[in-house]
Amino acid sequence: MMFCHERSKKAKNIGNAVKILLAGNPNTGKSVFFNRITGIGVIISNYPGTTVELLKGKTRFNGKEIVIIDLPGTYSLGAGSMDERVARAAILEEESAIVINIVDASNLERNLYLTLQLLELQTPIVVALNMIDEARKRGIEIDHEKLSELLGVPVIPTVATRGEGIKEVVETALKVIDGKITIRPMKVQYGRDIEAIIQELEKVIKERLKTIPRNIRARTLAILLLEGDPEIVEEIKNIDSKVVEAAKRLAEKVEELHGEPASLRIAKERYGVAHSIAKAVTTRYKRKTLFRERLDTLTTNVYTGFPIMISVWVALFALLLYGGSFLEELIVFGWESYVAPIIDKGLFYIVPNEFLYHVISRGLILGLEAGLAVVVPYVTLFYIALAILEDTGYLTRMAYLMDNIMHKMGLHGRAIIPLIAGYGCNVPAVMGTRVLETRRERVLAAFLITLVPCSARTVVILGLIGQYIGLLAVLVMYTLNLAIIAVSGFFLNRIIKGETTGLVMELPPYRIPHPIPVLKKTWIRFREFVYIAFPLLIFGSLFLSALEYSGFLRPVASLMSPVVVGILGLPALTGITLFFGILRKEMTLEMLIVLFGTTDFLAIMNIHQMIVFTIVVTLYFPCIATFAVLGKELGWKTAILIAISTIILAIIIGGITNLILTYFWM
Amino acid sequence: MKAKDLGEKVEECLEILFKLEKDRERVKMTELAEKLRFPYSSMTVLLQKLSNMGLIDYEPYKGVKLTDKGKELAIKVIRRHRLSERFLTDILGFDWSEAHEHACKLEHVITNKIEEKLDEKLGKPTVCPHGNPIPTANGKIIFENDIPLSELQPAEEATITRILDENSNLLRRLVAMGILPGVKVTVKEKSPLGGALVLKIGDYEVALGHDVASKICVKTDVPPHRRRHRRRRGSRRIQ
Ligand SMILES: Nc1nc2c(ncn2[C@@H]2O[C@H](COP(=O)(O)OP(=O)(O)OP(=O)(O)O)[C@@H](O)[C@H]2O)c(=O)[nH]1
Ligand SMILES: [Mg+2]
Ligand SMILES: [Zn+2]
Numbered sequence: 001m002m003f004c005h006e007r008s009k010k011a012k013n014i015g016n017a018v019k020i021l022l023a024g025n026p027n028t029g030k031s032v033f034f035n036r037i038t039g040i041g042v043i044i045s046n047y048p049g050t051t052v053e054l055l056k057g058k059t060r061f062n063g064k065e066i067v068i069i070d071l072p073g074t075y076s077l078g079a080g081s082m083d084e085r086v087a088r089a090a091i092l093e094e095e096s097a098i099v100i101n102i103v104d105a106s107n108l109e110r111n112l113y114l115t116l117q118l119l120e121l122q123t124p125i126v127v128a129l130n131m132i133d134e135a136r137k138r139g140i141e142i143d144h145e146k147l148s149e150l151l152g153v154p155v156i157p158t159v160a161t162r163g164e165g166i167k168e169v170v171e172t173a174l175k176v177i178d179g180k181i182t183i184r185p186m187k188v189q190y191g192r193d194i195e196a197i198i199q200e201l202e203k204v205i206k207e208r209l210k211t212i213p214r215n216i217r218a219r220t221l222a223i224l225l226l227e228g229d230p231e232i233v234e235e236i237k238n239i240d241s242k243v244v245e246a247a248k249r250l251a252e253k254v255e256e257l258h259g260e261p262a263s264l265r266i267a268k269e270r271y272g273v274a275h276s277i278a279k280a281v282t283t284r285y286k287r288k289t290l291f292r293e294r295l296d297t298l299t300t301n302v303y304t305g306f307p308i309m310i311s312v313w314v315a316l317f318a319l320l321l322y323g324g325s326f327l328e329e330l331i332v333f334g335w336e337s338y339v340a341p342i343i344d345k346g347l348f349y350i351v352p353n354e355f356l357y358h359v360i361s362r363g364l365i366l367g368l369e370a371g372l373a374v375v376v377p378y379v380t381l382f383y384i385a386l387a388i389l390e391d392t393g394y395l396t397r398m399a400y401l402m403d404n405i406m407h408k409m410g411l412h413g414r415a416i417i418p419l420i421a422g423y424g425c426n427v428p429a430v431m432g433t434r435v436l437e438t439r440r441e442r443v444l445a446a447f448l449i450t451l452v453p454c455s456a457r458t459v460v461i462l463g464l465i466g467q468y469i470g471l472l473a474v475l476v477m478y479t480l481n482l483a484i485i486a487v488s489g490f491f492l493n494r495i496i497k498g499e500t501t502g503l504v505m506e507l508p509p510y511r512i513p514h515p516i517p518v519l520k521k522t523w524i525r526f527r528e529f530v531y532i533a534f535p536l537l538i539f540g541s542l543f544l545s546a547l548e549y550s551g552f553l554r555p556v557a558s559l560m561s562p563v564v565v566g567i568l569g570l571p572a573l574t575g576i577t578l579f580f581g582i583l584r585k586e587m588t589l590e591m592l593i594v595l596f597g598t599t600d601f602l603a604i605m606n607i608h609q610m611i612v613f614t615i616v617v618t619l620y621f622p623c624i625a626t627f628a629v630l631g632k633e634l635g636w637k638t639a640i641l642i643a644i645s646t647i648i649l650a651i652i653i654g655g656i657t658n659l660i661l662t663y664f665w666m
Numbered sequence: 667m668k669a670k671d672l673g674e675k676v677e678e679c680l681e682i683l684f685k686l687e688k689d690r691e692r693v694k695m696t697e698l699a700e701k702l703r704f705p706y707s708s709m710t711v712l713l714q715k716l717s718n719m720g721l722i723d724y725e726p727y728k729g730v731k732l733t734d735k736g737k738e739l740a741i742k743v744i745r746r747h748r749l750s751e752r753f754l755t756d757i758l759g760f761d762w763s764e765a766h767e768h769a770c771k772l773e774h775v776i777t778n779k780i781e782e783k784l785d786e787k788l789g790k791p792t793v794c795p796h797g798n799p800i801p802t803a804n805g806k807i808i809f810e811n812d813i814p815l816s817e818l819q820p821a822e823e824a825t826i827t828r829i830l831d832e833n834s835n836l837l838r839r840l841v842a843m844g845i846l847p848g849v850k851v852t853v854k855e856k857s858p859l860g861g862a863l864v865l866k867i868g869d870y871e872v873a874l875g876h877d878v879a880s881k882i883c884v885k886t887d888v889p890p891h892r893r894r895h896r897r898r899r900g901s902r903r904i905q
């Protein structure tokens with residue numbers, strides 16, 4: 001995510017580049033489009049709500065400078081959750097030249113609802129009729145020429161994953177901008193009485209408002225007001241409350257006439273239009289039940305769904321533990337016998353000071369080894385497994401099955417997806433909470449995510465517990481961690497005030513994950529380790545050496561010793577490494593190596609201390625990147641509150657573990 | 667405030683409560699005041715009066731609920747309102763979009779005797795000009811006998827009748843996803859112990875939490891007493 005962010009900042013100075021928005025329902029392939037057009041690696045997964053922020057990318061197309069913006073998916077313009085609000089704000093506010101509306105051909109009718117809303121806005125659009133391969137498999141054939149005729153805008157059939165039709169879509173979009181193709185968008189016509197009411201409100205709007213915010217048309221505003229769109233109503237109320245009053249009165253009139261709220265009536269009529277268009281262009285063929293439909297039933301059914309879910313978890317752990325440790329041995333062997341000696345020699349010649357050479361060479365070689373030995377096998381394996389789970393669409397089934405349990409923590413099933421992502425990295429996971437509807441749920445989920453051992457913490461857990469006690473102990477640690485999360489969730493649910501909502505989530509069809517996208521996604525996530533973690537590691541080691549050299553280390557360590565030594569029973573100097581852990585969690589381990597000059601952690605701590613140390617590292621303060629994203633997403637007050645709570649939690653649980661281990665075990 | 671005015675307000679209040687209760691358990695005082703166009707400050711007096719008459723059950727902060735007696739009276743007022751509407755359109759030649767407003771006035775001055783004669787003269791109509799059912803003389807209204815979606819069993823088909831929602835956020839979300847009154851749905855799977863369910867709507871599937879499903883009312887094609895016997899499993903149709 002961070003990388004896309006950086007690129008997006010660069011893309012802001014657009015100049016005379018043409019701006020194109022990618023809009024559509026969730027999970028229709030917008031990000032695949034974005035990736036295909038710009039070449040920028042973005043996360044693509046088979047569940048709704050993968051993209052939760054604006055992603056901009058600049059590229060050249062046929063010699064023309066264009067800026068493509070990938071939006072979060074949204075079912076309608078009357079948006080609810082944060083990610084949908086981002087999409088809607090972009091559609092209403094970004095001064096785009098054109099919108100490419102990505103439509104799922106296998107699910108045309110519902111997708112057309114948003115298309116009709118886009119047409120009402122009167123921004124020029126081009127429709128990409130995506131996933132026609134999928135539609136065909138399900139026995140659905142769509143006459144795209146007729147659809148184009150009915151909608152009055154170009155419709156181009158595409159298969160984004162195979163790159164089919166994407167070029168044509170962009171070409172057509174550019175032609176529309178240049179005026180080489182003229183579009184005549186259909187007018188969405190409502191029933192006679194609704195039309196009369198819309199026109200009446202339109203008149204009021206034209207009379208009372210000099211300019212309409214966001215440059216939308218009077219008719220569109222009238223419809224949005226009649227639908228009672230909270231954001232728009234509030235906005236207009238501040239300009240001229242009489243308009244809102246008129247809208248309210250007219251909406252009531254609709255309700256009297258039709259016996260249902262105006263918003264519902266309008267939606268119904270819009271669906272009516274979508275239905276008749278879809279019906280006119282769709283032909284359905286008889287077909288067999290697909291294997292994946294059987295799989296769908298198996299994985300959601302009461303009797304088979306839960307056993308399958310548990311098996312998936314067990315298989316995942318087994319893969320990580322056995323596959324990971326096998327790869328680890330392989331890598332360590334290769335590193336120690338081939339790469340490490342070369343680096344060592346190189347450093348010997350480059351670094352002039354002998355003391356510095358020792359520190360750097362030790363820190364770098366052992367640090368890199370710790371990184372490589374654990375990060376590469378375990379973390380990449382996890383990311384590959386996660387990518388496969390995401391691309392199949394299984395995560396949504398898990399969300400469905402877990403709904404009941406998540407309610408005990410004040411959340412609903414959908415929150416399970418960001419929570420699982422948290423095992424990879426907390427930062428995108430916290431961003432992922434945008435799909436939740438209320439602030440309360442977001443705070444709750446974000447808090448729990450910070451307790452999830454991300455891959456950096458996995459490095460520590462495996463490096464200490466895995467190495468010195470065994471993989472079974474690692475499993476126990478993870479289970480304990482789950483218990484801590486569950487108990488914290490249970491208590492937070494009672495403490496945090498606010499609204500709770502329920503699960504409403506589309507279940508996408510199962511898809512076969514393809515190796516190349518899976519590896520690409522793994523790399524997008526993994527590169528953070530390469531680009532950020534390794535430089536930080538090197539600077540951290542240098543900084544630590546400098547600190548030690550200038551004699552600052554001991555005073556700082558003794559300042560922290562009441563907690564570190566007194567409560568947690570750890571060696572005083574380990575407190576220093578906890579500071580570095582704020583930057584990145586795995587640095588606690590790496591800095592131990594640099595600080596004590598050995599990779600044999602048993603020389604630093606006994607087993608009992610290792611357990612306490614690991615627990616503390618896992619729980620205390622979410623790393624600085626997570627903290628920043630918490631602040632950005634939920635406000636700094638909440639971020640600080642979460643950070644302090646996790647520190648207290650770490651000290652309490654670490655202290656208790658220390659006590660238990662001291663008195664009952666060793 | 668004159669006694670006659672208050673009497674009119676009482677009837678109107680009952681009528682509005684009856685309509686609002688269709689979508690929720692209890693009606694908030696603020697909402698009631700707004701719909702009634704009645705000053706909030708005088709609401710307590712009005713509600714107190716209704717409560718004393720045994721027409722409503724009023725709990726501060728929680729809201730208002732009609733008692734059985736209140737419901738009966740409300741249905742009577744609705745009958746008179748809708749008969750008045752018919753009278754206005756069928757006999758006096760009003761436009762149907764105007765009928766409602768005038769009927770609001772007329773309904774309060776109709777006596778039992780007038781009501782009876784009106785019904786006869788109009789040929790015992792069953793629906794108002796807007797298509798809403800007119801309750802019968804003995805206070806029966808053709809209720810849609812719908813049930814919460816959460817009560818359906820896997821493989822059962824139903825049509826959504828209404829969505830109960832206090833603040834319309836849920837309604838908005840569901841409508842955007844194509845879950846709204848009039849839509850045909852099939853329950854595909856259902857988790858035990860108040861878990862979520864999987865709904866099939868046309869070409870796509872949506873998972874709904876139990877709490878959400880219990881706010882969606884549906885009508886099955888199968889009569890209620892037959893429903894229990896219809897727990898077929900695994901029957902899939904392909905369109
Ligand atoms: N069969 C098929 N699958 C596709 C096609 N286009 C996209 N997909 C798949 O659809 C899923 C969703 O793709 P994304 O690009 O992440 O969808 P999105 O619209 O960005 O989704 P959100 O970010 O959640 O709104 C992925 O699993 C894609 O592989 C297509 O043309 N055919
Ligand atoms: Mg996306
Ligand atoms: Zn009527």
